[in-house]
Amino acid sequence: MNPVNFTQANLGMLLWAALIAASFFAAAQVSRAIDPVLLTALRLLFSALLFVPLLWSRGLSSMTLAALAAHGALGLLLALYFGSLFEALRHTSAVNTGTLYTLVPLLTLLFEGWLLPGDSRRRRLLPMLTAAAGALLLILKGGAPDQLPSWYAMGVYGLGCLAMAAYPPLSQRFKAGSLQGRSPAAMTFWNMLFGSLFLFVACLASGGWRSASLLTGNDLLWLLYLAMFATLATFWLLHRAIGVIAPSTVISYVYLSTLFLTLFHWLWLGQAPHPGELLGVLLVALGMLGLVRSSRPKAITA
Numbered sequence: 001m002n003p004v005n006f007t008q009a010n011l012g013m014l015l016w017a018a019l020i021a022a023s024f025f026a027a028a029q030v031s032r033a034i035d036p037v038l039l040t041a042l043r044l045l046f047s048a049l050l051f052v053p054l055l056w057s058r059g060l061s062s063m064t065l066a067a068l069a070a071h072g073a074l075g076l077l078l079a080l081y082f083g084s085l086f087e088a089l090r091h092t093s094a095v096n097t098g099t100l101y102t103l104v105p106l107l108t109l110l111f112e113g114w115l116l117p118g119d120s121r122r123r124r125l126l127p128m129l130t131a132a133a134g135a136l137l138l139i140l141k142g143g144a145p146d147q148l149p150s151w152y153a154m155g156v157y158g159l160g161c162l163a164m165a166a167y168p169p170l171s172q173r174f175k176a177g178s179l180q181g182r183s184p185a186a187m188t189f190w191n192m193l194f195g196s197l198f199l200f201v202a203c204l205a206s207g208g209w210r211s212a213s214l215l216t217g218n219d220l221l222w223l224l225y226l227a228m229f230a231t232l233a234t235f236w237l238l239h240r241a242i243g244v245i246a247p248s249t250v251i252s253y254v255y256l257s258t259l260f261l262t263l264f265h266w267l268w269l270g271q272a273p274h275p276g277e278l279l280g281v282l283l284v285a286l287g288m289l290g291l292v293r294s295s296r297p298k299a300i301t302a
Helices: 008-027 036-050 052-058 063-089 094-099 103-116 121-142 150-176 186-206 208-214 217-241 248-254 254-269 275-296
Strands: none
Touching: 008 052, 008 217, 036 052, 036 063, 036 094, 036 186, 036 208, 036 217, 052 186, 063 150, 063 186, 094 121, 094 150, 094 217, 103 121, 103 150, 103 217, 103 248, 103 254, 121 248, 121 254, 150 186, 150 248, 186 208, 186 217, 248 254, 248 275
């Protein structure tokens, strides 16, 4: 696959942010009686299987033990993130987890400095902080300020956020080594396959697999939609952009998902914007603009 240029990668990440925002509404259509870890394992597995015909038609590339280990490590990071999220949501609100997630791009910037060479990280810190502050204003509008989050939940989810923060720079590090030349489709397939296997093991250990009997045809259709658009497409776009855009900027596009969700509530649900939301939208827009302008690498690689 030919590498995309800087503009194409950023346009793809705009689509990524929109798909992530839309996934929240689609996920709400799936029955809540089903174990969420099982649902995520099925989403990742369905998404991986959808790539099989494409990879088969192009010929399966050779797989070394080092490449399998790299995919296993990246899949484990995905499983750790989703597992920690669902465990945290048993003890705290989505507002609290969403607030903590705003730290992920900043943590990614730290991992980027450790795993990848380069000297442009300081130029991205201020715009990233600006976008994070804006996202916090948008997320916290629905929070209860007098309700303290569970320290256990925040600790568990904090570990998951570390796993997600390490995913983009570690992926780029592997693509320069044991996964060199691996296409975005192959990266997405193997990482999701390993991630789903780890989550299925977690379901077996917790007993969550028993809720599979509650799956209906409607649930499976929504899972298929989520697998195609909210998982497969977004991770393909993510791997398409990694290496063209700085990893910390790639993951910062999650701030635009928060902005898109807010715009949806204004434009389609008819909710009047609050002054804090208007300031949040402005900060996210300015911060992301600064991030994109400061993230063009000196040497673009596939």
